[in-house]
Amino acid sequence: xxxxxxxxxxxxxxxxxxxxxxxxxxxxxxxxxxxxxxxxxxxxxxxxxxxxxxxxxxxxxxxxxxxxxxxxxxxxxxxxxxxxxxxxxxxxxxxxxxxxxxx
Numbered sequence: 001x002x003x004x005x006x007x008x009x010x011x012x013x014x015x016x017x018x019x020x021x022x023x024x025x026x027x028x029x030x031x032x033x034x035x036x037x038x039x040x041x042x043x044x045x046x047x048x049x050x051x052x053x054x055x056x057x058x059x060x061x062x063x064x065x066x067x068x069x070x071x072x073x074x075x076x077x078x079x080x081x082x083x084x085x086x087x088x089x090x091x092x093x094x095x096x097x098x099x100x101x102x103x
Contacts (some may be wrong), residue, residue, distance in 0.1 A: 002026070 002010075002025040009015060019031045032040040048056070085091055 006025065010017060017025075017027075019028070022028045023031050030040075030044075
């Protein structure tokens with residue numbers, strides 16, 4: 001998974017990552033060549049569709065259960081911070097600077 005340093009680099013510098021970096025960091029599970037993408041995805045989808053639906057739903061629920069609560073907590077904190085940032089002098093200055101550049 002992506003560590004704290006890699007996450008900070010991505011968020012603070014807006015650096016885009018390669019497909020290989022995303023795979024190595026666990027953000028994606030596979031990389032497909034562009035020319036084979038549709039065929040490979042269709043194979044995966046067909047296989048998943050052939051599995052018992054209730055078992056798939058239950059398995060996904062078990063996998064996601066712990067993560068969901070943490071995501072809700074983080075989202076609530078992010079909303080608090082965004083509210084504070086939108087009301088800050090720094091944000092107002094940035095908006096005004098942006099609007100003045102459009103003229």
